[in-house]
Amino acid sequence: MKEETVQQILSRYAHRRSALLPLLHLCQEEAGYVTPEAIGQLGERLGLSPTQVAEVATFYDMFRLKPGGRREIWVCHNLSCSLLGAEEVVRRLEERLGVKAGETTPDGAFTLRRFECLAACEIAPVIQVGPDYYGPVRPEDIDALLERLRNG
């Protein structure tokens, strides 16, 4: 972690421990996932035990605690998206990537994950990759999407 960035994040909060979420994001950005070492180090810095850091990191689905693909494809399977065909989208993705949801492609390019409501029901069914939303997605859009992600 760049000390400067850490300091800057810390300076935004009255209590050290409040900086936990942004610092977890920072760790994830740098290493691709929240490493066990990062959990220990964040704890030391913020006056939290490793457990307290792990509780937060595992509570939020956005944090990864294991190494995964270079990009994560999140497919919402909550109510609105399911009603509008999320399952077919998942199936098509699994087929094209050759892995089941929750797994990473052998070339390390993608991890496919099912997700709860991504708060974009108005464009259901929804896929999120990093900060970008795609929707409504139909199974036949998948190839073009993957193409874009591979090149982008």
Place this chain on the structure above:
Amino acid sequence: MRDASTISLTIDSRPTMVPQGTTLLDAARSLRIAIPTLCQVPSLPAQPGCRVCLVQVAQDGAVHLRTACSTPVTEGMEVLTEAEEAVNARTFVLEMLLADHPVDCLPEERGGRCELHALAKRHHLFSGSRFARQRAPFPIDDSHPLIRMDLNRCILCRRCVRACGEIQGHHVLGIAERGDRSVVIADDGKPLGESTCVSCGECVAYCPTGALAEKGPAWNEEVGAHQAITTICPYCGCGCQLDLHVKDGQVVTVGSNFDGPANRGSLCAKGRFGFQFIHSPDRLTMPLILEGSGFREATWEEALDLVAAGLREIAARHGADAIGVAASAKATNEENYLLQKLARAVLGTNNVDHCARLCHAPTGTALLSAFGSPAGTNSFADLEEAEALLVVGSNTTEQHPIAALPMKRLVARGVPLIVIDPRRIELARLATVHLAIRPGTDLAVLNGMAHVILEEGLWDRTFVQDRTEGFEAMQETARRYPPEVAASIAGIDPELLRRAARLYATRRPASIYYTMGVTQHTSGHQTVLALANLALLTGNLGKPGAGINPLRGQNNVQGACDMGALPDALPGYQSLDDPNVRERFESVWGRPVPKRPGLALTQILGRERQGAIRGLYLVGENALLAEPDMTETEAVLRSLDLLVVQDLFLTETARLAHVVLPAASFAEKDGTFTNTERRVQRIRKAVEPPGQAMADWQIVCALSRRLGTPMMYGHPGEIMAEIARLVPIYGGISYDRLESVSLQWPCPHRDHPGTPVLYANRFPRGRGRFHPVEWLPPDEVPDSDFPFVLTTGRTLFQYHTGTMSRRSDGLHLLEPEPYIEVNPIDADRLGAREGQKVAVVTRRGQIVAKTRVEAGTPPGVIFTTFHFSEAPANRLTNPALDPVALIPEFKVCAARLEPLNG
């Protein structure tokens, strides 16, 4: 009469009145109505999660279901705990919880302590749950040597998480994930045995379902299969109350006792898991007599006759003062009282002392001269009211883990903590200011703090004027310790010293806690006086949350001192010189009381006076390993005409004895211990002693008969009655009162409630006395041959010379072998790797143990413990004594480190 803060309501149609703020649950409990609970932890604010405590509440025409654990009472409530709707709701909740719990826990014949099982039964749920849960079973986590974690039983009530975090302050357990994936984790999901768990067992005490339980069969046994006997932990001066669970005459497990006034159910690893020594096959079961080069078993008759004859002969030839009696801080008050009575009234000598000489002798001498009473001033409970806390020379979280709990709660509340200690111990990591001083420089730093407080006008003028004397002389001396000077002696930053002084002096009340880092020095007495100076200067005496509090090392150090197991004071610190006092004792004892003060333990066992003592009766003390300079101690012990050792085990010291007497353990006798808060508490017999072993008090009585002055008591309660007659501070203490309460002395008469906080209005000596105290370097300082400072102490999992803790499998597994702590820089320089054997050499000898590379130990300092006979730290230590308190300098000597191959 009722005032506005009282609420009236009805529960199950019974009217009641309770204070405002009471929960429905507590209001019902006061009527003995039991509302079921699962997630509730009595000592913590409710976090209603389980919903098992639902009751029906009618108020202002509306009817609701409410969680009793978290709902405060309001005026006019009508509560029905067994209303049909409430019972149905609870049953439904229970059924859902049971989906997470194995069905094999349900049949009538199993279950043991499982609270869920008991509640299911109460709600007629015999066939398990309709909501079968689809999940792969969790593998059982057996990685911890003492605790089994079986998450298949876990119902996610969070009690373990709160116990580990909010009560013990460890924060090892937590809940990972969320929703139906939620799961209890240790650290970031490590096996418990590899996590940062410190094995206090608090989670085990709180888990309602056995998901976290001690290993062994005890958990699953029938309710009622064990008899629980409430007694006091034998492992340190905190005085934790606990329950010994007994089955078929054996202690099978230790349970929390939530009524314990000092510990409220909390225990540390030693208290909870350190009981196996009671039934160790190594226990002595018969008296032993030395014959030729070995021991042979003997009858009590023969052994005691031999002891009595030997003592008589020594007295006849060399006089009574050639006999010494070493009492024991591990024994009860009654036993210590009898031992000093044996010395004084039967043998006719004041040569009686005990191992407080090695830990808190300076506390006694210094607090007596500053205040007129030699004890800690406050209680653990009132520490919660402190606004600042100063901890000096105490690794509290390891040595007195339960005293550390209120400290950690203070820190969590944001109260500043100042730690003065050479090592970066756990408390230092939590501290607002940590002064990492050179060993042996505490006094200079404390004087420096007094300087800052005086210079910046932070002292309490009114208190100093009204309640103290000797201010000018102290001020004079403190002037010579400006922060720069003090800090350079101690090797710290003067700014930090200033900050420490300001924090301590400006936040009131502020409390001081200290232990052997202060006392075990040639300047121990003076350093305690310096602490007393600070408390007097800031008016931090006589009120809750303030004071000066030594933490006592052994379970009954306080009591052994109170009982007069000291060469220069009669029981209750009454003067040997005062004719009125002597007369009172003589009239009750029917024998003259010798006037000349006796020898201290360190004098009895030191080389200087070798030969003065010819016969020594040593009770419950492994002196060979505990005294400084083992080679010298051994020579003195071997030169005695008669050495009688009374102990649980054939200790290293007992092997040198002429006669060994088998004693009963704390679990095998009745009596009282007095903890570090001056709290007198009952210990109770739970099991029979092994073989022919007897309680110390019985042995002393039997011996006194043979010495011609019989002491006869049928029960320790009778001894306490005699103590109450003779010792004013124990005047109101009796076994019938102690059945229901503990009492903190002074407790002068039967109606007196005891004294949690000392000196509210006056000091026993009138005014509190300041003392001018000068810093002197330790007796032995590093030089080119011995460039390191060696300092010694204890670890969390072992106790004293290891006679008890090393015979308790659980503790042994947690800390099985000796080690030498070395700073990474020094380790690097000397080429000592983690785990590599090193020799520590001092002018007195050498020991060999494995290296533990530890960044918390400062460069130039090495640390080891004195628990392990295979690497006895006291082969190394310096026997130089504090001139007043006669305590040896265990905390500093000069040493050299030599890495070995392998």
